Amino acid sequence: MKHAKPRVKVPKKAAKGDVITIKTLISHKMESGRRKDKKTGELIPRKIINHFKAEFNGTEVFSANLEPSVSANPYIQFSVKVDESGTFKFTWTDDDGSMYGTEKKIAVK
């Protein structure tokens, strides 16, 4: 889906050892597979983001498995302890296998 646009908020700077808060949101309908098409009465097939992963300098720091009970435009907020400067990589996986991703840099002093 072309409309899946990730948005992530990571502080630009932090002190060594700080626990920072990261906010992520991706625009996605999260079709639960339980809704019916109003015209045909048939079920609309499930299509959700089923996995989210956050990596820091290549190491996984947080991940989540999501189910249809997660709202549309899934919002996830979590924490990471940073000891060095580096790059966060965020990946969302769709039911059809497509992946959406974005990266953010942080400077740690």
Next chain:
Amino acid sequence: MNVTRRQTFMLGAGAVAFATLGTQATTALASPESDKLIADFAGGKTPASGRIKLKAPEIAENGNTVPVSFTVESPMSADDNVVSVMILALGNPAPKVGEFNFTPMSGKAAASIRIRMAKTQDLVAVAKMSDGSVFIDKKTVKVTIGGCGG
């Protein structure tokens, strides 16, 4: 909304669970499916209360997006941390909402999400620690407009 046979059954099961709520505060749950999910997640341990704190609104006007967050007390060091937290919405057609996996690099075992809730029901959060112990917290949320379609 038409009440199907399945929903009638679920309502009955819910009523029974509600009746026994007073005596079994930590383990009285609404359906066998969620009981099994928790048992599988806990890996044979009995979930204890404490350490995990679930936060959700008492009344959710819109069941389509209910903000839910949790924190787990843990030093989050290399040998003592929270491995994963599962969230269940016991009254949803599929109770499991998601599983959140932490690492010592998380610094703090806390996360927030927004979830769908079909009706007024209990939310449950279960945390699994690196030493295998399991903690549980529960909260009832009143839902004005259900958020699961159909």
